[in-house]
Amino acid sequence: xxxxxxxxxxxxxxxxxxxxxxxxxxxxxxxxxxxxxxxxxxxxxxxxxxxxxxxxxxxxxxxxxxx
Amino acid sequence: xxxxxxxxxxxxxxxxxxxxxxxxxxxxxxxxxxxxxxxxxxxxxxxxxxxxxxxxxxxxxxxxxxxxxxxxxxxxxxxxxxxxxxxxxxxxxxxxxxxxxxxxxxxxxxxxxxxxxxxxxxxxxxxxxxxxxxxxxxxxxxxxxxxxxxxxxxxxxxxxxxxxxxxxxxxxxxxxxxxxxxxxxxxxxxxxxxxxxxxxxx
Numbered sequence: 001x002x003x004x005x006x007x008x009x010x011x012x013x014x015x016x017x018x019x020x021x022x023x024x025x026x027x028x029x030x031x032x033x034x035x036x037x038x039x040x041x042x043x044x045x046x047x048x049x050x051x052x053x054x055x056x057x058x059x060x061x062x063x064x065x066x067x
Numbered sequence: 068x069x070x071x072x073x074x075x076x077x078x079x080x081x082x083x084x085x086x087x088x089x090x091x092x093x094x095x096x097x098x099x100x101x102x103x104x105x106x107x108x109x110x111x112x113x114x115x116x117x118x119x120x121x122x123x124x125x126x127x128x129x130x131x132x133x134x135x136x137x138x139x140x141x142x143x144x145x146x147x148x149x150x151x152x153x154x155x156x157x158x159x160x161x162x163x164x165x166x167x168x169x170x171x172x173x174x175x176x177x178x179x180x181x182x183x184x185x186x187x188x189x190x191x192x193x194x195x196x197x198x199x200x201x202x203x204x205x206x207x208x209x210x211x212x213x214x215x216x217x218x219x220x221x222x223x224x225x226x227x228x229x230x231x232x233x234x235x236x237x238x239x240x241x242x243x244x245x246x247x248x249x250x251x252x253x254x255x256x257x258x259x260x261x262x263x264x265x266x267x268x269x
Contacts, residue, residue, distance in 0.1 A: 007219065032182040034189050039222050041193045059221045063182040063189075066208040066234035067093040067245065 001054035015054070019047040023060070034061040072266065077105025081150070083260050084108040086172035088160055088188055090136040091115070092240055093204040094178030095126035095143075096249035097256075102144045102151040104257060109144070110168055112156040113137050124242040160184075165191045170199075174256050177203040178249070180234075189224065198223055202255045207248040208234040210241055218251055227251040 002011050005026070017025070019035055019042055035042045036059040042050045052058055085106050087094045090113035098109055113136045117127045121136075131139040137155035144153050156168060165188055169175045175196075177188050185203060192201045206228035207216065215229040228248050234240050 032186055034186065036193075036221055036224070041190065043190070061205070061226060062230055063185045064206045064208075064231065064233035065180060065182045066206065066232065066240050067089065067091055067178055067180045067185075067204050 001052075003052055003055065004057045006058070006060060016051045018049070018051050022052055022058070023047070026060070028060055028062070030062045032063040034063060035059065036061075075266065076261065076264065079264050080105040080257075080260060081107035083173045084110060084171065085256055085260075086110045086169035086175040087112070087178055088165065088169070088175065089113055089178035089180065089184075090125075090140050091121070091178065091180055092124040092242075092245035093207075093249045093252065094176065095136070095140050096124075096246050097176050097178060097253045098140060098144060098153075099126050099147060100250055100253035101256060102148045102153075104253070105148070106151060106256075106260070108152045108154065110154045110156070110172055111137050111140060112158060112160050112164070112168060113140075114157060114159040124240060124245050160188070162187065162191045162195075166195050170196055172199075174200045174202065174259050176252050176256065177201060178252070182233075193224065200225065200259050202227065202252045204228050204245075204248045204252055206230045206232045207244045208232040208240050209238045210244060213244075213247070216244070216247055216251070218255065225255050227255065 038057050083106055087098050090111055115136050117131045117134050117136055117139050127139050135157050137157050141153040141155045179185050192199055200223045202225045205226050209232050218227045
């Protein structure tokens, strides 16, 4: 499948990936992540249920302390 | 001529309200920039008091140590632009406060310190106030690396910062980088508020 991840085109061998699988492949191991798929927020407890498929627009935002 | 245009923009901005969640390095500097531009009303919230350690980057003065940040900031803004109305809330924001305080704001600025709080307000705004512009500051500790600081948008969520530099004992937050991000946030606020501004029509 081809998706847009953080505004960049990316290709994966899988037809579908759960959010947790995607985060693992991309090595997004940070604690505080905001994930949006096609503009919709995916809550942390849904990371194993919600999947990403061909054509999806995915945002993964790493929140860091400081301000 | 440019002075006249700045006046016109200031006049136009009077009708808007901006919510600022947190009055530390991001919030205090962002609020001052928006007051200088002429934004009519600021809704600010923080529970903390000014300490000597805040003065390396936050918009407070030495003689304000010990005072509530929201009251000190209200006073400082009053000295810069008395026409900006500042509604100050001394509280540690939770989900219901975010909705109560900011649902009538035109734009919300996230200016918290802790990543958990940043997550809370992002989740709350996307969930309870869909369509409301939220401008987040994310990643600005340390110094240098100016070009790594950027801004990206996903619908109504706007993220300013390098999305990477976390504060720790060896990497404090310092005035220049947090000031850059705070002013980027203020700049994004103006970009939204001035969307329908037509020069010469005021």
